[in-house]
Amino acid sequence: MKILKLLSFMLITLLVLNCSNDDDNFQPQIQPEPTTQDLLISGKWYWISSSESTLDDCQKQSYLEFIDLDTLLIENFRINSSDVCESNGINSVTYQLIDDSIIQVTIGTDTSNLNIEFISDTRLIITQEISSGTMTTLLEK
Template identity: 45%
Template sequence: MKTTKHTSDKIPMNKKVGLIILFALTINLFNCSKDDDKPQPEPTTHDLLMSGKWYWESVTSFTLTDCNKQSYFLFDGNDLLQETFAENNENNCVATFSQTGTYQLNENTIIVTVDTGSVVFTITSISKDKLVMNQVNGSDTYTFTCIKH
């Protein structure tokens, strides 16, 4: 009886290993997801607001000390806002005022409500590390420039 040799019996072992590796790499190459190439969506204004503490860098009509620049706004995902103001007290920088309220974001307008009433801020620009917003108080407009550390 004559035995038939398979073609795989004629291929040396090192070439078999090479072909298996080549086959595996080819499969892996074609299985890469096309989704990896899609750009990530831009974060929304709400996402950026909630991304950390926004420290005061400047406020028009005021000269902020290094200690004042430790003041911040903190917006959270439950529409709560914490505002903390820091100033020098006997050569120590301390939070001398802090309040918590709620906020509503409507496009570029933030309505902040605290125990004493409501304040409206208009966002003029926001990025992952800089927030600029205006607050109108009577005939005065204050521009807050805030950064993240």
């Protein structure tokens, strides 16, 4: 019986001595905030509303998809003459993010600037100067 007690004591002592104190210094990994570029390329941004017009359910299927650091896909949906919602096709254009606040879009030889007013994981608000003033567009994932 003494041998069993001695072995038990030695086993417990060995376990206690071998436990690491790494857990005492545990520091959670702090995730860096995503950059504007990270947020842009994280999925499709669907049109929700525009200050220039009321969007119907068909138009709300339209989206922007930032594929990489310079490619932007744009797909617009409209109701055709037969009252059917259809895509106008997917257009691939180039863009450049300037100072994390301006998306410079180039379509052919035309360039326009979209000002990022707000961006989060799920919401993007952009403004654009047009002939009648400033158009504000809300997009969401």
